[in-house]
Amino acid sequence: MIGAQWGDEGKGKITDLLSKSADVVVRYQGGVNAGHTVVVDGQTFKLHLIPSGILYPDTECVIGSGTVIDPGSLIQELDTLERLNVSTEKLYISETAHVTMPYHRLIDQASEEKRGSKKIGTTKRGIGPTYADKSERTGIRVVDLMDYDALREQLEWTIQYKNGILEKLYGLDPLDPKAVLDEYIQYAERLRPHVIDSSLHVYKAIQQRQNVLFEGAQGTLLDLDHGTYPYVTSSNPVAGGACIGAGIGPTVVDRVIGVAKAYTTRVGEGPFPTELHCDVGSLLCERGAEFGTTTGRQRRCGWFDAVIGRYAVRINGLDCLAITKLDVLDDVDEIKVCVAYDLDGETRKELPGSARQFARCQPVYETLPGWNTSTSDCRSLDDLPKQALDYLKFLAELMKVPIAIVSLGASRDQTIIVEDPIHGPKRALLQEGNSQKSPSRVG
Numbered sequence: 001m002i003g004a005q006w007g008d009e010g011k012g013k014i015t016d017l018l019s020k021s022a023d024v025v026v027r028y029q030g031g032v033n034a035g036h037t038v039v040v041d042g043q044t045f046k047l048h049l050i051p052s053g054i055l056y057p058d059t060e061c062v063i064g065s066g067t068v069i070d071p072g073s074l075i076q077e078l079d080t081l082e083r084l085n086v087s088t089e090k091l092y093i094s095e096t097a098h099v100t101m102p103y104h105r106l107i108d109q110a111s112e113e114k115r116g117s118k119k120i121g122t123t124k125r126g127i128g129p130t131y132a133d134k135s136e137r138t139g140i141r142v143v144d145l146m147d148y149d150a151l152r153e154q155l156e157w158t159i160q161y162k163n164g165i166l167e168k169l170y171g172l173d174p175l176d177p178k179a180v181l182d183e184y185i186q187y188a189e190r191l192r193p194h195v196i197d198s199s200l201h202v203y204k205a206i207q208q209r210q211n212v213l214f215e216g217a218q219g220t221l222l223d224l225d226h227g228t229y230p231y232v233t234s235s236n237p238v239a240g241g242a243c244i245g246a247g248i249g250p251t252v253v254d255r256v257i258g259v260a261k262a263y264t265t266r267v268g269e270g271p272f273p274t275e276l277h278c279d280v281g282s283l284l285c286e287r288g289a290e291f292g293t294t295t296g297r298q299r300r301c302g303w304f305d306a307v308i309g310r311y312a313v314r315i316n317g318l319d320c321l322a323i324t325k326l327d328v329l330d331d332v333d334e335i336k337v338c339v340a341y342d343l344d345g346e347t348r349k350e351l352p353g354s355a356r357q358f359a360r361c362q363p364v365y366e367t368l369p370g371w372n373t374s375t376s377d378c379r380s381l382d383d384l385p386k387q388a389l390d391y392l393k394f395l396a397e398l399m400k401v402p403i404a405i406v407s408l409g410a411s412r413d414q415t416i417i418v419e420d421p422i423h424g425p426k427r428a429l430l431q432e433g434n435s436q437k438s439p440s441r442v443g
């Protein structure tokens with residue numbers, strides 16, 4: 001299950017729904033930059049690194065090797081869940097995931113400040129610098145954290161090197177290697193019972209014919225390789241990232257489910273063609289409670305962008321989509337959908353590779369009537385006002401992908417299951433057009 005936009009698509013709720021049928025849920029990339037808000041029985045859970053599957057007592061949760069782990073933060077999440085009587089016994093952490101250290105967070109913050117107007121708008125959680133060290137082959141992995149001598153040896157050299165950067169480049173105070181070592185040794189002891197060979201664990205689950213759900217964080221447009229570079233995160237949220245980040249082969253993946261909001265949001269810097277700077281934008285922000293779970297920043301809001309939607313269908317090989325927050329559009333008189341871009345007078349149906357060109361793209365809209373009535377109590381497609389159903393059909397036809405789930409609020413029951421997202425269609429919300437794997441499928 002992946003995000004089909006710029007993150008914050010409401011994946012937490014959809015993972016929560018899908019986790020019911022999953023024996024194992026695996027997070028395969030990203031770190032505490034992500035944030036899921038899940039509401040169960042009126043209780044709100046905010047999770048960053050731990051998959052929302054943890055709320056089901058029989059579901060195993062795995063934090064895969066493609067993630068980056070900030071141990072202090074992870075322990076806080078564990079403590080919160082335990083306080084709420086949620087068992088964390090079945091949480092497993094990959095021994096080969098990389099660890100976020102204090103210097104990663106400091107460098108993330110300082111480098112963003114130094115960039116000035118060229119900043120990325122990161123979450124300042126040290127994500128980029130942790131992945132940079134991984135690529136530079138100077139990173140510290142969970143296995144190193146578990147081995148006192150290895151950790152001390154590695155930190156001696158690394159902190160000396162990082163202190164040079166902190167002091168000389170950013171004018172910050174140096175870190176004390178002994179204090180960092182002591183802090184991280186404590187973390188290691190708390191996390192040790194959860195550490196495993198996660199790729200092997202997932203492999204065995206698949207061999208035993210268990211259902212495994214791979215949960216992407218962030219979204220397709222924030223992908224390091226396929227997103228709107230450089231305004232992206234430092235990992236691969238796309239479906240292909242699941243293979244690398246969880247350590248599985250592509251042949252074991254049965255279905256790819258995308259999640260998209262009924263409109264678009266983006267947090268952080270970077271071009272956003274359908275962004276609204278008017279009252280409608282404020283309405284979407286207010287009704288959709290569009291504030292980041294991790295940083296509390298107000299999200300930028302705009303109309304649905306089908307150019308990006310089609311791109312996400314292609315890059316991830318989506319079988320179906322979950323459309324979230326349809327109810328947020330309830331009071332909008334007219335709804336626009338971006339069907340193409342105008343780039344310097346030329347109509348473009350595909351995302352340009354160049355960030356400068358993307359910044360010049362103007363949306364080409366089609367306008368649909370709103371429904372001006374509440375949808376939050378609708379529980380089947382038949383309950384939806386005609387205009388809302390037409391809107392969904394329009395999106396499905398534009399993107400040539402069936403809509404399997406429609407979400408109309410934060411609670412588990414505010415959901416319409418159009419077709420079984422895991423085992424395929426009962427009834428596709430699409431008259432013509434096809435999912436990628438079933439070219440002959442019609443509504």
Ligand code: IMP
Nearest residue numbers: 007008033034121122123232233267268
């Ligand atoms: P980083 O992942 O903290 O390095 O931030 C890079 C970009 O990704 C920034 O624009 C962030 O706002 C964005 N970002 C990172 N995580 C999320 C997320 O979970 N939801 C939405 N945007 C995110």
